[in-house]
Amino acid sequence: xxxxxxxxxxxxxPARLAILExxxxxxxxxxxxNVYKELKRSKKNKDINEATVYxxxxxxxxxxVLTKIDFRKGSVFFELNKKxxxxxxCFKCDTVEEFESTAIEKVLGGIVRNSSKxxxxxxxxxxxxxxxxxxVA
Ligand SMILES: [Zn+2]
Ligand SMILES: [Zn+2]
Numbered sequence: 349x350x351x352x353x354x355x356x357x358x359x360x361x362p363a364r365l366a367i368l369e370x371x372x373x374x375x376x377x378x379x380x381x382n383v384y385k386e387l388k389r390s391k392k393n394k395d396i397n398e399a400t401v402y403x404x405x406x407x408x409x410x411x412x413v414l415t416k417i418d419f420r421k422g423s424v425f426f427e428l429n430k431k432x433x434x435x436x437x438c439f440k441c442d443t444v445e446e447f448e449s450t451a452i453e454k455v456l457g458g459i460v461r462n463s464s465k466x467x468x469x470x471x472x473x474x475x476x477x478x479x480x481x482x483x484v485a
């Protein structure tokens with residue numbers, strides 16, 4: 349973990365390490381509130397305040413340690429910046445599934461070729477929403 353921070357030129361403060369650890373352990377994307385709650389639960393890190401959480405999340409996003417995800421909710425979600433992928437989210441229970449699709453990437457790459465105003469696309473986000481098998485039953 350310290351290596352991840354060092355690579356990006358960040359000092360490994362206790363708050364940064366604690367927040368990074370939460371993301372490494374988490375199976376799902378997290379909003380600032382989730383991170384804060386998680387910190388409160390641990391004896392060691394319960395003094396880290398909300399402002400520090402927000403500051404650290406945006407610092408990590410700038411440094412590409414974390415990626416932002418827009419699940420169209422009140423808050424912004426983050427996850428560790430790993431191989432490019434997309435998500436399917438359940439409307440009802442918030443179950444998240446990741447997927448990769450070379451077909452989608454190809455189609456998106458082709459869109460810019462037909463654009464009259466753009467010469468390249470630097471990034472994109474694509475999130476799908478639906479009902480999971482548990483919630484349909
Ligand atoms: Zn569901
Ligand atoms: Zn993509």
